Amino acid sequence: EAGVTQFPSHSVIEKGQTVTLRCDPISGHDNLYWYRRVMGKEIKFLLHFVKESKQDESGMPNNRFLAERTGGTYSTLKVQPAELEDSGVYFCASSQSRLAGGTYEQYFGPGTRLTVT
């Protein structure tokens, strides 16, 4: 079974530019999460989708970040305009619906390393 995939693996952009990150969850997983790790800090939650709906976006830093999951499959996270402090590794995770017999276990993708210069 394919795991969570993310694209691109690395992105280097200049301050003020726009970047869009993509995440493909494990097939059949209704829950999709975005997390971020900035240098020297813990991995922090950004938001949670259940299918195409945002269940919890309490971790989104500000309105420069926009996450979408049209159709309830893959998700994108757009940063516009990017700032220096947005640099970090952005992880996506997915989990199966509890109603479908899943647990709360979340499986992580390889991450996108974003560098804003």
Added chain:
Amino acid sequence: RKEVEQDPGPFNVPEGATVAFNCTYSNSASQSFFWYRQDCRKEPKLLMSVYSSGNEDGRFTAQLNRASQYISLLIRDSKLSDSATYLCAVLSSASKIIFGSGTRLSIRP
């Protein structure tokens, strides 16, 4: 105070040794707990969930102490390949995982 706290280490132990990590959490309403393993510049990989009764998976044993609000991970007969950062993770709601900062483990030959 952080919601999830871990000793950052590093723990440097010889191959074959037994090593244990603890992690404390502040939210007494937390329901689900996990240990993840993260190799350098890689994603966190789920090592094991932690159940109230404690659970074992091969050389790894996880325990939960709700009264004292801590979870532990015990690694027996450590291997060189166990060298990694071990992340304590607490599900704070139905959605978000709160991670600790991780404990670095280095196994020496």
